[in-house]
Amino acid sequence: EAQVTQNPRYLITVTGKKLTVTCSQNMNHEYMSWYRQDPGLGLRQIYYSMNVEVTDKGDVPEGYKVSRKEKRNFPLILESPSPNQTSLYFCASSSLYPATLNEQFFGPGTRLTVL
């Protein structure tokens, strides 16, 4: 089954404790992305990657890191989480070509609370 998986689904942590949210897709997609969802703001892109070892900032990258060492994985790293990073996080992937088939597949979401 084609899917995007995220782990963990729920996480409560404390300020300053490094954490990683994993994301994996089994569709051989080139493009992967992280979004955060906050009330009244919709979803905003944090980082994206067009291929292995190629990553770039989205609209709200501050406080986050990513890596793309393998095509299927795109972990989101919070080196020193703060309460304003409490949010619902989504990973997404899509094929780059052809552009007409560029639907983004979303993971189930990770609800993060930073105390």
Next chain:
Amino acid sequence: AQKVTQAQTEISVVEKEDVTLDCVYETRDTTYYLFWYKQPPSGELVFLIRRNSFDEQNEISGRYSWNFQKSTSSFNFTITASQVVDSAVYFCALKIGNEKLTFGTGTRLTIIP
């Protein structure tokens, strides 16, 4: 820069009523893609439809229909004979080529039994 506006923050209707969710977008590109996603209370994002900018045909899928009008930069979504299971947050989104999805702020739809 791209922008998507969903002016309706919350809508409540009684079951079996029809309801239309508005979406207005802004872009200078002539080739783009428009999407609607549903987010039920469980939190996942459910893909509903994708529409290419060069295809203005309206689409109907069961009780769902979409009205795409380039002249007004709108991509509205209508649910006919609403049901309680339609209660969710609905997002409209815009994509240019291989760039990111630009989301609206969402409309929370509540269907009252």
